[in-house]
Amino acid sequence: MLKPPAVALCESRNFAIAPSRWGHHHLKTRPGVRDAPPEVSAPSPEGSERRFRLLDEQIRVLERERQKLSAVVHHTDAGFLVLDASLAVAWANSVFARRFSRGAHPVALVGAACNKVLCGEDKICEQCPAARPFVTGSVAHHEMRLETPGEIRDLYVTAVPIKSLAGETDQCIVMVQDVSDLQVLRRSQESLKASEERFRSIFENAATGMATVNTEGEFMQVNAAFCKFLGYTPEELVGKRVDQITHPDDRATTGQVLQQGRSGSLRVVEIEKRYLRKDGSVAWGHTSATWIQDARGRPLYSVALVQDVGERKTAEEALRRSEARKGAILDTALDAVISIDHRGTITEFNPAAEQMFGFRRDAAVGRNMAELLVPPRLLEGHQRGLERYLELGTGAVLGRRIQIQALRRDGTEFPVELAIARIPLDGPPTFTGFVRDLTDIKQAESALRQREEQLQHAQKMEAIGTLAGGVAHDFNNLLTGILGYAELLKMGSKPGEKVHQAAEVIERAASRAASLTQQLLGFARRGKHQNVPVDLNATIQEVMGLLVRTFDKNISLRQEFTPHSAAILGDPGQVGQIILNLAVNAADSMVEGGELAFRTEVVELTEDQRRRQDGTRSGPFVLLSVSDTGSGIPPEVLPRIFEPFFTTKECGKGTGMGLAMVYGIVQNHGGFIEIDTTVGRGTVFRLYFPLQRSEDRPEGAWSAEGDVMPGNGTILVVDDEEAVRCVATAFLEEMGYRVLTARDGAEAVEIYRSSLKSIDLVIIDMVMPKLGGRECFRALKEINPRLRAILSTGYDFNTVAQEILDEGMRGFIQKPYQLRQLSEVVAAALAA
Structure with a gap:
């Protein structure tokens, strides 16, 4: 039932x-x-x-x-106990037994003390939550940590009183919860909250601009620094797109980066770009953005840090421009600039260095400078200097300019000026060398030295020539009297008479003296000088005809002539004389025989020759080379060979006038001389004469041939030398003329003014005291514009003489002169 x-x-x-x-x-x-x-x-x-x-x-x-x-009790995660007033377990659920009593059966727990079951302690806890309901009659809450081997747990205990019908607490229900995971969660939440607060504080107070941007490229949050950077308020920026404040030239890159972030292919990005401020100005910012993703990896938003790098960009641009300027300076510098490290390895090689040394920059950088650019003979010294600096910190070549030899790529050495400085940088020492090619300067200095030597030599020769010319002039004045009176003595006596014989001796001696003065005038470029075409080839052949008969047979003669015209304008006798003098000197140097060669060719002067021969006209020149295989000229003798009376020959074997005469004649013909000589091998004299293009006979050439021409009339002789005045008077009177004399130009003017109508001709000396020949002639012309006058001088027919003749003189005669020569000049002047 x-x-x-x-x-x-x-x-x-x-x-x-x-x-x-x-x-x-x-x-x-x-x-x-x-x-x-x-x-x-x-x-x-x-x-x-x-x-x-x-x-x-x-x-x-x-x-x-x-x-x-x-x-609820059997299926919850919480453990339940029912305790009596003695805190003994009356009942326990399976969860408590399993989770908090190491898997014991619930029935086995009944009757056990609470402190033993829950805490594993032998006595009641001082703050036992289960005891409080029995004391207070209210619910008790308690947090505790339960430690067991290999495990620590956080527990949350709730004790609820159970009252009897009488209203007394006779039992309590204890609920035990494991809140370890909750504690972790709570701590995580607290940490997250603190992190969010820290982030918010950092975000809002950061000196660097910060912003959060969503996946659409719109600003979600902006901090004060970012607003200040761009000149906007937060309200104006939030919701605005990033591309709206980005320079147009940087928008494409910004859009590409944003798209990569949205697709998740780019988590972190760094970019430098230009921002547009509110006022329209441009600001450079370095942006570092991180995309925040959800659990599935989908991008939520990005956090961007924007640092103002305007000053850095300005500095970088200034540095770039500075580097560009330095690079331009290096690239355009005329001097080579080479930098090396402490090992001597080339680190910089500018274009001037490339051109100077012949190496391309990429071929030079990384190579050892000494092995590349220093001549082998200087390598050891260079290496010692570098090692000494690395050891002692001092160097003999640092901070000053030195001149050394450097090496080109083709192996040739050349002079350079080197200045080395240490670059003031941290780390191992580095050096920069500034190299200037001195080749042109050295050549210019050498040319200048040569020019100075030539100038000094020319000045010395000019001074000697002036002295020689003055001596010759004075001798010619004296010889005019000697030869004139000798001729008068001969004219006044018969051959065979003692007086006639004495006059001949005097005439011969005076003629030799006159020949010497002609040599002096030839050196001084003031000797007799005909201005006619001279064929050098023909002149050489004439001289060689003489040499063949007079030179020793052990000296062979050779000639090589240009097929073109070798005509020059000059004096045939003087040209033949210089060829003969050079041949005699060559023969004297070939004691044991040898070869003497004459060669002519038509050449153009080089630029160097033009520079060295100031005043030499341009155009073709006839080069006459006279070479021998003799003993050569010692270097210490070479600078003096053209000095008058300088000789290395034994006493009585030379006057020292041969080469001096050659020098003067060549100079007088508008030419110059070059010499190549090697002791023991021979010498080559190269004589350059301006080529004569025209075969016409120059104006002013006259012949001294003819008989004495008689005449009549009155002639005024003006000369400061009494002997000349006397001889001229005797000659003119012998011809039939009446003669007046004056000691200088001033006296001549007075005489001419007083005897104007009776004087038919005036013979004027070119060089006189008080009033010279030109000034005297001009003064006389003022008295009589139709004046007839002849110029007389012991000097050559030179430029000054020609200028005086161009002013209206009727003729020229050089002292010493003979009766016949004077008669021809006087007759020609009176007939003009």
């Missing part, structure tokens, strides 16, 4: 139903069952049925609640 549900429920809970005196059942505890509720006595007959049904309904409700509670 089925029992009513209420009865079954009571029996299942160890409750018995007992009859009650009131006719309804009373619950009473079965004997032997601890803490069982009282049995139910039988109800009174009149109300038992109704009450039983009511009770049954209540029991059913309780059963449903019990099932709910049982489901």
Whole structure:
């Protein structure tokens, strides 16, 4: 027979139903069952049925609640204990036994002390949460940490009092929850919150601009530094797109980076770009952006840090421009600039160095400078200097300019000026050398020295020539008297007479003296000088005809003539004389025989020759080379060979005038001389004469041939030399002329003024005291513009003489002169 549900429920809970005196059942505890509720006595007959049904309904409700509670208790993660007033376990669910009592069976826990079951302690905890409900009658909450071998757990304990019908707490329910995971979560949440607060604080107070940007490129948040950087307010920037504040030239790159971030292919990016400020100005910013992604890796937004790098960019641009300027300076520098490290390795090699040394920069950089550019003979000294500096920190060549030899790529050495400085940088020492090619300067200095030597030599020769010319002039004045009176003595005596013989001796001696003065004047470029075409080839052949008959047979003669015209304008006798003098000197140097060669050719002067021969006209020159295989000229003798009376020959074998005469004649013909000589091998004299293009006979050439020409009239002789005046007077009177004399130009003017109508001709000396020949002639012309005059001088017919003749003189005669020569000049002047 089925029992009513209420009865079954009571029996299942160890409750018995007992009859009650009131006719309804009373619950009473079965004997032997601890803490069982009282049995139910039988109800009174009149109300038992109704009450039983009511009770049954209540029991059913309780059963449903019990099932709910049982489901919660047995299927929750929390452990449950029911404790009595002695804190002993009256009941435990399976969760508590499994999770908090190391898997013990729930029944095994009944009767055990709470502190032993939950904490593993032998005594009650000082702050036991389960004891508080018995004391306070209220719910107690407690957090505790349970440590077991290999495990630490955070527990949350809730103790709920269970009151008896009398209202006293005689039991409590203890719920134990493992909140370790919750603690982690809470700590994570707290950490996240703190992190968010820190981020917010950093974001808002950072000195660097910061912003968050969504996947559409729109600003979500901006900090004060970013706003200050661009000149916007936060409200103006939030919602604005990034490209709206980006320089147009950088928008494409910015868009590409944004697209890569949206696609997830780029998580972190760094970029330097130009921003547009609110006022329109451009600002450089270094942007570092990180994309924040969700759990699936999808980008949510980016956090960007923007640093103002305007000053750095300005500095970089200034540095770039500075480097560009330095590079331009190096590239355009005329001097070579070479940098080396402490090992001597080339680190810099500018274009001037490339051109100077012949190496390209890429071929020079990385090479050892000494091995590349220093002559082998100087390598050891260079290496010692570098090692000394690295050891002692000092160098003999640092900070000053020195001149050394350098090496080109083709192996040739050349002079350079070198200045070395240490570059003031940290680390091992590095050096920069500034190299200037001195080749042109050295050549110019050499040319200048040569020019100075030539100038000094020319000045010396000019001084000697002036002295020689003055001496010759004075001698010619004296010889005019000597030769004139000798000729007069001969004219006044008969051959065979002692006077006639004495006059001939005097004439011969004076003629030799006159020849010497002609040599002196030839050296001084003031000797007799005909101005006619001279064929050098023909002149050489004439001289060689003489040499063949007079030179020793052990000297061979050779000639090589140009097929072109070798005509020059000059004096045939003087040209022949210089060829003969050079040949004689060559023969004297070939004591044991040798070869003497003459060679002519037509050449153009080189630029160097033109520079060295100031005043030499341009155009073709006839080069006459006279070479021998003799002893050569010693270097110490060479500078003096053209000096008059200088000779290295034995006494009585030379006058020292041969080469001096050659020098003077060549100079007088508008030419110059070059010499190549090697001691023991021979000498080459190279004589350059301007080529004569025209074969016409120059104006002013005259012949001294003819007989004495008589005449009549009055002639005024003006000369400061008494002997000349006397001889001229005697000659002119012999010709039939009446003669007046004056000692100088001033006296001549007075005489001419007083005897103007009677004087037919004036013979004027060119060089006189008080009033010279030119000034005298001009003064006389002022008196008589139709004046007839002849110029007389002991000097050559030179430029000054020509200028005086160009002013209107009728003729020229050089002292010493003979009666016949004077008669021809006078007759020609009077007939003009």
